[in-house]
Amino acid sequence: MGVENLLEQYDLLYQGRLLLRIVLATFMGYLIGYERKNREKNAGMRTHAIVCMGSALIMIVSKYSFRDIPDYDASRVAAQIVSGIGFLGAGVIFIRNNAVSGLTTAAGIWATAGVGMAIGAGSCLLGVCSGVLIVITQMILHMTSFLTAEPYRGFLKVTTEDYEQVIEELRQRFRRDRIREVNVKITKNKAKDETKVEFDLLFPAQYEKNQLIYGLASDERIHVVSG
16 A cells, blocks of 8 residues: 555656646747737737647657557657647748748747647756747847848839830839849720839848839829839
8 A cells, every 4th residue: 555655646746747847838838929929920929838838748648658558659649749830830821912921930839849849858958948049039030130131022003104114214223223023014094095004023122112112103204103
């Protein structure tokens, strides 16, 4: 009877230590999600906390709950976390006006799952340091946008009567400002004797598109300009 009580107490202490790992993983998920919430992203504190906690829980179950099965491969269950998080990350990626958004948040969710897996496996120091590094990386790169700025796509719509002259001047400016013309759609309105041109453009990193629009709006030959 004394041996059984000892084993039962040991099991409770053992499971308590595993529970502490889940609590730690949840806290790290909250920490990573707090930075995303401040950026007003779709996936915030709750999502990251649940992802990190769930990854730690599945890792613990995979590593410790099947020890009574001979030749059990603990990596089989844990490997499914990666594929499962892939579906979740895909849900926060959007394509709007040919521009992709949500990639950083999706990558953050994927990395948060890795933090949870590390903590669940017992590598708590590795998991905590990785979580802190994720937060620092996101904060620093957001503040120093010139390091992460990339070319972006956008539309420019112009309506004018002097079609040939205006478009030629526009294309000269595109070449000067290193704006690449991806596609163009031309619609002629014979009733109003005007032409509508829709440009699909690739702008250089940190290019001020609004300045281009304001400049065109002051041109008397252009009736309507938008982007």
